[in-house]
Each structure stands twice: as C-alpha cells, then as structure tokens.
Amino acid sequence: MGVSRCFTKTPNTITVRRVRVRAMHARAIPRESSEVRNVRSLSKQWLWKNYQYVLAFYFAIQEINRDDHLLPNKSLGFQLYNALASEQYTLLHAMHWLTGDHSLTPNYRCQTQNKSVVVLAGTSSVFSAEMGTILELYKIPQLTYGPFDPMLNDKKQFPSLYQMATSDRSLAHAMISLLLRFGWTWVGLLVSDDMRGEQFHQDIQAEMVKRGVCLAFAIKLPETKTKYENSDSSFLYWLSISSANVHILYSNIRSLFTMEQLGAFYLTVGKVWLMTAKWDIVMDETHHMLHSFHGGFSFSPNKGKIPGLKTFLKTVNPSHYREDFHFGELWFHFFNCLPAGSGCGHIGICRPNVSLENVPGHIDMLTVSDSSYFVYNAVYAVAHALHRVFLEKEEMVFPEDTAQALILPWQLHPLLRTTQFTNNAGDHVSLHKATPHQEHYDIQNIVNFPAGLRVMVNIGKFSSGSGRDQDLVIREDMIEWPVAFKETPTSVCSQSCGPGFRKRPEEGSAVCCYTCVSCAEGEISNQTDAEQCIQCPELEYTNKERTHCLPKLVTFLDFEDSLGMALACMALALTLLTLMVLGVFVKHQDTPIVKANNRNLSYILLISLLLCFLCSFLFIGRPNTATCLLRQITFALVFTVAVSAVLAKTITVVLAFKAMKPGRTMRRLLVSGAPNAVIPICFLIQLTLCAIWLATSPPFVDTDAHSEHGHIILLCNEGSITAFYCVLGFLGSLALGTFTVAFLARKLPDTFNEAKFLTFSMLVFCSVWVTFLPVYQSTKGKVMVAVEVFSILASGAGLLGCIFAPKCYIILIKPERNLSKSFKKTTGSKGVCQFS
Structure with a gap:
C-alpha cells in the first residue's frame, strides 16, 4: 500500500490496481520541505474528518478481499496519495502517480508490470476536473466521491469521469418545501463564485418564483482570501443588517474556509442556516462555524447504514495499517500519544483503550459522511467491473495459456457505464445517471454545545416525486432553534395579512413585500395573506371583521316596526x-x-x-x-x-x-x-x-x-x-x-x-x-x-x-x-x- 507523508485540507486521491496475492507493497512520496520542518504546527490545520474517507476505503477493500464471490482468488491492491488545495500540487501528484518517478517525465512509466487502472478522486469538483484533464489522455477511469456537479457530467468534456453522487436537482425543491413549511418567504442566499454555485442560484431562484419565496439578497462567496480582498465586501454589511432570519448556504469548502478565516460568520449568530451535508467537515474543524450554524438544517442524500462499518471505525487503529503515516499522526493529534521513535505504524504510548469512538473535542469520526459512503460504493463499483472483466477474459483465454491477460484502463469504461448493484446497505448503486429516479434527502438539525460538541439530529426527510409539499416529513418537536429565538422564527419581508385583509404589492419591491389593506364593503378574506378578497353573494353580507359572509335579513316596512x-x-x-x-x-x-x-x-x-x-x-x-x-x-x-x-x-x-x-x-x-x-x-x-x-x-x-x-x-x-x-x-x-x-x-x-x-x-x-x-x-x-x-x-x-x-x-x-x-x-x- 502506498501512502503519502502529509494529510492536508483537500480530499485524497486513491488509485486501485489488481495484484495476484494479498501482499502489500510499501511506497511513499516525499513531503514538502516546509512540512518536514513543522509537522506538528501543520497538523492543527488538517481536516482530520477527511481521514474517514481512507478508513471507508480500507473497510471496502477488506470486505471485497474477504468475499468469495466477488473477485474470487484475487485481491485488490491500491496506492494512496494526498494532494494539497492548489492546482499546482494537483498536477504534481498526478504526474508522480502516472510516471512512477520523481522526474515527472511526461509519457514515461516505470510501472510496467503492475499498472493501476482506476483513480478515485476527491470531494472537490475543481480537483476532479484538473485530474480528469490529465487522466483523459490515458483513458483512465476516474470515480469522484464528491457532491454531484453537472459540469463533470458532461461526457464530451469528461468522458472518463464517473460521479458516485446522485444529482441534487431536487435539492432546491426540498429547501423551498422546508421554507414554506415554516412560512419563511424572505431568505438570503450565499453561493460559491463558480459555475456550480451559479447553477444552484438559477435553480433555486426559479423554484422561488414558482412557490412565492423571495430573495432578500444573493451573495457570491470568493474562494480565496485574495479574491475576497479584490471583491466587494459590502455583503458582510448585508449579512449583519438583513431582516431575513433564514440563509441558504451552497458553496464549496474553499469559500467557507475563507469566510471563516476572515471572521465574517461572527455576524451571522441568530440566523437559521440551510445547507448541504458536506459542511459537516468544515464545522468539525472550525469552532466559529459551530456557533454560527447552531439550529440550522443540513440536507443529506438518504443512505442506508453500511453493516460493520461503524464497528470497524470503533476498533481500527494505526497498528492495523503500519505503512499509513497519517493514521499515526491522527492518533497523535487526537490522543496526545508520546513519541515512540520513528517509522510508520509506531503510535507511541497512549491512554488505554483509546479509539475513534472517544475522539475528544467536536470531531465526529463515527458518523459516516456522504463522501465516505460514496468512497465505499466507488470501490465496490470498481470491483464489480473488474469481476466482469475477469469473467469475460476467462471465457476467451485458452486453457494452455497460463499467463493472465493484461487489463487496460480503457477496457473498464463499457463495464463501468453499465455497472449496477445493490450495496450492503441495501441501496441501489448505478453509474448510469441518464434514467430519472426519485431522490431522497435526510434533513438534520444541527445542535451544538458550548463545549464544542455537535450533534446532528435527524428530524425529517424529503422525497422527490409528485412535486408536492406532502413529500416533506418534519418532526417539529425535535427541532432546536438558534439561541436568539425562543420559538419558531419568522422570516418575512412583510407581516402576514390576517383574515379580513388582502395583500397589496409595493411598487418596485419583491412580491413578498406588500402592505395589508382591508377588504372592501361586500368582500371578505377568510385566510392569511389572501391575494384577493372574495365577493359575497348578493343575498349575503360581510360581518364587521369582513371574514365571513352572513345571510341578509329580509326586511320591509312592517306593521311591527x-x-x-x-x-x-x-x-x-x-x-x-x-x-x-x-x-x-x-x-x-x-x-x-x-x-x-x-x-x-x-x-x-x-x-x-x-x-x-x-x-x-x-x-x-x-x-x-x-x-x-x-x-x-x-x-x-x-x-x-x-x-x-x-x-x-x-x-x-x-x-x-x-x-x-x-x-x-x-x-x-x-x-x-x-x-x-x-x-x-x-x-x-x-x-x-x-x-x-x-x-x-x-x-x-x-x-x-x-x-x-x-x-x-x-x-x-x-x-x-x-x-x-x-x-x-x-x-x-x-x-x-x-x-x-x-x-x-x-x-x-x-x-x-x-x-x-x-x-x-x-x-x-x-x-x-x-x-x-x-x-x-x-x-x-x-x-x-x-x-x-x-x-x-x-x-x-x-x-x-x-x-x-x-x-x-x-x-x-x-x-x-x-x-x-x-x-x-x-x-x-x-x-x-x-x-x-
């Protein structure tokens, strides 16, 4: 197993290759000189939650290699690489892997006998796209385990790239349904300043127009501090004074880290945040975010529980994977183990019975993230494709030919496109996304404690189907609201017009901003926020409040008057x-x-x-x-x-x-x-x-x-x-x-x-x-x-x-x-x- 010497902020790149025996071959790439000088200080900036991807990968490899029906008599081998959050290092590590040498000679390979045939890329779509540019030259399949990105789904530009995540085209509908459930019609929107953020902005704005929800503001978050300094920073002012109590956050991890470093989210305490589950990692690593996002909602694609994975996470430790340098660093960071000399796999002297179950602080290593789940599925998808390849080759190879046929990366493409299976969690997995399918989201309430602990409470779900709000199921009694609200918060541009009144739009303002006017004589409104008053029948009249039509009394100049x-x-x-x-x-x-x-x-x-x-x-x-x-x-x-x-x-x-x-x-x-x-x-x-x-x-x-x-x-x-x-x-x-x-x-x-x-x-x-x-x-x-x-x-x-x-x-x-x-x-x- 090849491992890298550093574990930094971006997801890991995993390559899978086949081997004949269950042997592990140690291989490493050098660390950067600055990291060698100060590993301990850098460890404070690492996203340790990301290491769960590696553990999910280990668990999937372990399950497959023990399975007598999937790839029988064969084992999966792999190499593990880490990449920094920059285009330069992405390309650098890609060249390291392709050449097998540090000279970075283009089109040169020293790995002529045991070639890797598939790459599992990380959570960033930008990273996957950069990797895909190089991998496409060699027709090497790339499976990404990050959030779904429509840009990466373009087969003309990325024919060798496969996304494990399902399309989140129903996410906008799910969020709007939750907004309407609580009567929130005045919301702010923060998206990343990229194509993916722009696409979501268009999708949710179109849904808002259809459902009568209005944008109080829309902000594009810069990815880097340099871009932030060169951008209009007035959005910080809008965040602080906006009357919208609900904000929707849809951005990449880089943008959110930039915002956290600049302290902008100190201004967002007392707001209800709606976001996707990928922010779990960021919240785990930043105490400021924990405080700001308390009482918010996280939308996560519905997934089953992988049998045995949680037990594996509780029991695994660096001694099981001695070649993994980063596992020892993680152990040292979490449990302050005393040094035990140099070398991989030496975890030093730790407290007895320590495990990832009792990781101190606010990082939850046992709750399986979406990306870890996709890593697990990606490994199985590759195994199923290889299994079919071997079956086909065994049928074609003559008995006297004892040499195993060579598998080329491009040969996996037809099989990966048609790979479908049901994983051990009971979920259907398919890399072919052309057929529309129903999407399910788990809705979790973010509950944070002063000690830095975070709990994600599952309070509901959303299923795309008929397109009605009945697809949303919420348990309101389980919701913990931000500390600024003692009850369910409101987020409207104008206060609701009660029965007896109708809405009159304000010229030049959003449709959610209006004034309330009383219904005219002979008209009523018996609901809140009525667009128009209802004319009473001719033989009926309005009550004093103009909320009901009452039958008129027949009168005339009577002798009794x-x-x-x-x-x-x-x-x-x-x-x-x-x-x-x-x-x-x-x-x-x-x-x-x-x-x-x-x-x-x-x-x-x-x-x-x-x-x-x-x-x-x-x-x-x-x-x-x-x-x-x-x-x-x-x-x-x-x-x-x-x-x-x-x-x-x-x-x-x-x-x-x-x-x-x-x-x-x-x-x-x-x-x-x-x-x-x-x-x-x-x-x-x-x-x-x-x-x-x-x-x-x-x-x-x-x-x-x-x-x-x-x-x-x-x-x-x-x-x-x-x-x-x-x-x-x-x-x-x-x-x-x-x-x-x-x-x-x-x-x-x-x-x-x-x-x-x-x-x-x-x-x-x-x-x-x-x-x-x-x-x-x-x-x-x-x-x-x-x-x-x-x-x-x-x-x-x-x-x-x-x-x-x-x-x-x-x-x-x-x-x-x-x-x-x-x-x-x-x-x-x-x-x-x-x-x-």
Whole structure:
C-alpha cells in the first residue's frame, strides 16, 4: 500500500490496481520541505474528518478481499496519495502517480508490470476536473466521491469521469418545501463564485418564483482570501443588517474556509442556516462555524447504514495499517500519544483503550459522511467491473495459456457505464445517471454545545416525486432553534395579512413585500395573506371583521316596526277623524254652512280623503303582487278625485260671485252643476294614464340588497319610472291649477266664503309634495316607502284640516253663527246665496 507523508485540507486521491496475492507493497512520496520542518504546527490545520474517507476505503477493500464471490482468488491492491488545495500540487501528484518517478517525465512509466487502472478522486469538483484533464489522455477511469456537479457530467468534456453522487436537482425543491413549511418567504442566499454555485442560484431562484419565496439578497462567496480582498465586501454589511432570519448556504469548502478565516460568520449568530451535508467537515474543524450554524438544517442524500462499518471505525487503529503515516499522526493529534521513535505504524504510548469512538473535542469520526459512503460504493463499483472483466477474459483465454491477460484502463469504461448493484446497505448503486429516479434527502438539525460538541439530529426527510409539499416529513418537536429565538422564527419581508385583509404589492419591491389593506364593503378574506378578497353573494353580507359572509335579513316596512306602526296609527287616526267630520256634515246637512259650501262636493272630498288615508295601508306590510299593483294606482286615483273636488269647490265659489252680476251665463253654469264635471274629467284622464302604465310596465315585487347593510329589503318596483312620474306629474299639475284658482279667489267677500281656506289647504298640499320629490329620490328601501306614506297622510291631513276644521268649529262650537241671517250680503241687496 502506498501512502503519502502529509494529510492536508483537500480530499485524497486513491488509485486501485489488481495484484495476484494479498501482499502489500510499501511506497511513499516525499513531503514538502516546509512540512518536514513543522509537522506538528501543520497538523492543527488538517481536516482530520477527511481521514474517514481512507478508513471507508480500507473497510471496502477488506470486505471485497474477504468475499468469495466477488473477485474470487484475487485481491485488490491500491496506492494512496494526498494532494494539497492548489492546482499546482494537483498536477504534481498526478504526474508522480502516472510516471512512477520523481522526474515527472511526461509519457514515461516505470510501472510496467503492475499498472493501476482506476483513480478515485476527491470531494472537490475543481480537483476532479484538473485530474480528469490529465487522466483523459490515458483513458483512465476516474470515480469522484464528491457532491454531484453537472459540469463533470458532461461526457464530451469528461468522458472518463464517473460521479458516485446522485444529482441534487431536487435539492432546491426540498429547501423551498422546508421554507414554506415554516412560512419563511424572505431568505438570503450565499453561493460559491463558480459555475456550480451559479447553477444552484438559477435553480433555486426559479423554484422561488414558482412557490412565492423571495430573495432578500444573493451573495457570491470568493474562494480565496485574495479574491475576497479584490471583491466587494459590502455583503458582510448585508449579512449583519438583513431582516431575513433564514440563509441558504451552497458553496464549496474553499469559500467557507475563507469566510471563516476572515471572521465574517461572527455576524451571522441568530440566523437559521440551510445547507448541504458536506459542511459537516468544515464545522468539525472550525469552532466559529459551530456557533454560527447552531439550529440550522443540513440536507443529506438518504443512505442506508453500511453493516460493520461503524464497528470497524470503533476498533481500527494505526497498528492495523503500519505503512499509513497519517493514521499515526491522527492518533497523535487526537490522543496526545508520546513519541515512540520513528517509522510508520509506531503510535507511541497512549491512554488505554483509546479509539475513534472517544475522539475528544467536536470531531465526529463515527458518523459516516456522504463522501465516505460514496468512497465505499466507488470501490465496490470498481470491483464489480473488474469481476466482469475477469469473467469475460476467462471465457476467451485458452486453457494452455497460463499467463493472465493484461487489463487496460480503457477496457473498464463499457463495464463501468453499465455497472449496477445493490450495496450492503441495501441501496441501489448505478453509474448510469441518464434514467430519472426519485431522490431522497435526510434533513438534520444541527445542535451544538458550548463545549464544542455537535450533534446532528435527524428530524425529517424529503422525497422527490409528485412535486408536492406532502413529500416533506418534519418532526417539529425535535427541532432546536438558534439561541436568539425562543420559538419558531419568522422570516418575512412583510407581516402576514390576517383574515379580513388582502395583500397589496409595493411598487418596485419583491412580491413578498406588500402592505395589508382591508377588504372592501361586500368582500371578505377568510385566510392569511389572501391575494384577493372574495365577493359575497348578493343575498349575503360581510360581518364587521369582513371574514365571513352572513345571510341578509329580509326586511320591509312592517306593521311591527316602530316606523310602520307609527304611520299605521297616524293613518287610522286620520281615517277616524275623517269619518267623524263626515258624520258631522251628514248630521248637519241642512244647516246653512253645509249648504253654503256645496254639500255634495264636501261629501265627495271627505270620502276621497277617507280613501286616501286608507290607501296608505297598502304601503305598509309585506309587499306582494296585489299590493304592488294597487298602491300607486289607488293613491293616484283617489288623490285625483280629492284635488279635483277641491278644484270644483273653488270654481263653484268663483261662479257664485260672478253670478251676482247681470247676465245669465254664469248663473246658468252654476245652476246646471257644470263645475262638478271637473271631477269625472280629471278622474278619467288619470285612469287612462294608469291603464297605460299597467299595460306597458306594471309594478312588481322586487328586492333591494344594497341600501341597508345586512338586510334584503322587499319593495315594489315601480316598473316604468316614466309612467310613474307621468301620473305624479298630472296630479301635481292638477294641484297647481287648483292652488292658482283658489289663490285668485281668496279675497271674494262673503260670510261663508271658503276660498281662503281652499287656498291655504292647497298651499299645504303642494308644499308637502314639493318636499316629497327630493326626499323620495334621496332615500332607499323602506324609508323611501315611509316617506311616501307620510306625504300621503300629511297632504290629506292638510286638506282635511284647512277646509273642514273651520266649518266643524262653527257647527259644533259656534252654532249661533250657523243661522240664515248670517247669509246677508255685505254689498248691495243683502241677498243670500246658497249652494246646496
């Protein structure tokens, strides 16, 4: 087994070759002069967790060489090389391995008998790509055990390179699903400044756009201190002041080490970090990272447990691999063993029963990392490919040919591309990644303790499949949050809009930044962060909080309402009063005052007023088809009769005084009762208008769901508004004409002249209806009906009071004035005029 003399920050490069016997051949490459001078100081910078790759490699080799079915009667041999984190040393060690000499002569080999046929490269995609450039010249297969990189999957550029890791194309979906599970929509993103970081940036941003998550900032992390010094360092400021409490970290190890050395992550305490499992190594080696990443989440490809590996890690020690210089250094570093002379495999004097199980400090050597798992699979993949090669050659070689056929590296390519097997952990392994497959991720919570100890608690998993969040399973009760949060943290640009509000985006800002506005009247939102409010059905209304639609109450001008009851009582009182006046007039029909004021017209007017008061009951109560058809028609006809009766009385008064003058024409008109013809003429005109109204667009029962909040008002729709106002217009014209005639006759002298009372009554009547029109137009619902009822009652009461109150006063209170001698004329002949 060949080993190197140093173990530094980059992953190991492993080469596998075949040997006939289970012999181990020691071989070493020289250390750098600076490392020789100060091995102890450099050991403080080594990534000791990386040594688990070597141990996993040892374990796989050991299992295969003990397996009687895989490579029977053959053993795997190997050479182990270490490489520094630089392109120069990567190429240097590659040339060392290819030439087998330190002269680094291109295309020269001193290893002519026992050639290595496969290379297992490290965790860095940059390192694998640099190695692949040289290895491709010789068609030597290279198996990488680092994270999947789409760039390395390009077979045109790297036809001899195989990645053991599966594609992480579902990682962005998994992270976004976790963000949405906790309502985190405002996050920061830190990626490495390379193609892989750029690809992840594009993938997760596309997923964010689809799922409604926004980026608070996006930072590209420089790989080296020099690049950092030449870059814009303002991102440190954004890290410290950002309102995003959740940061996604996706970068290479070099970038994170640079950040740690510069102390940038001192500013990130109190943030929730989402990262991939490859950061385990970095956190193991840096105390600063432990403090910063406490309470974060690590996404690791789901993998089974390799039987026997953990036991192997607990029991293995440098005495089992004496040629491995670094194993002894690791033992010395962890357990402070006293030196025991020079030479490989001498571990010195240590405490009794020490093992990797009780490694002090914060490094966990027993938890198998993803890369160690891929190393294990890579060794088995090579063994399966070699096994098939030997089977094919045994079938082709003649029995007399005792020499074993030589295996060339390029011969393994067809077999590696089609290699598929199930490892001892029960997982399917395939180097052919063309067929889509379901991806699984274990989600671990990072819990760190003040003493520098770290625990990765498995709190859930994600399985790519249907693309729904049901693929995510989380046990929230097991999560340990960063110390800055006493409960589940929030990470939003704007606080959530509760029920009853909707989001209004802010112009020029991300979609996650918005203001909350209350839903408009008639709209609700019954969920948090509603994009739009929901319109309530027409027969429902919103509650005060505007979170639910409630059924509207049906209402109308009911007799049980206070307003309806008041109007009904008023109408009943006026009806009784009219009946009383009519009874007084009937009882005293032969008295002079009743005769002098045209007894028949008085009866017609009183009966029409009685009907006017009674028709108001058609407006009160639940509307139906009959009442809707009758209310306005009845009102128009009876008021037409009443007003035309007043007009007839006024004309009669005027003709009576005109008849006192010489001439028989006026007397003939008065005696013939011509003024009374006004009533049927006006009635027929109004009846015609009403008939046209009913024939064209009659009134009907309707509902008003908007005038009164929370109520549906039952009302009568007038049908044709034009016809309705024509009827009112004729009635108004008639009233105006009556008022004009009465006003002109107001000063005619006579003891019982009622022209003044008729004038005043029509003034009250017109005033009521002139006031009615604007009030009627400005009100809605049952109040509008109440206004019309009140106008009917008020105008009728005006006619009743102004015309008949003075006469009833004389009849009942001053009967002495109701005598024939009172009819003497004040001018001339003292004649008496009676209109019976």
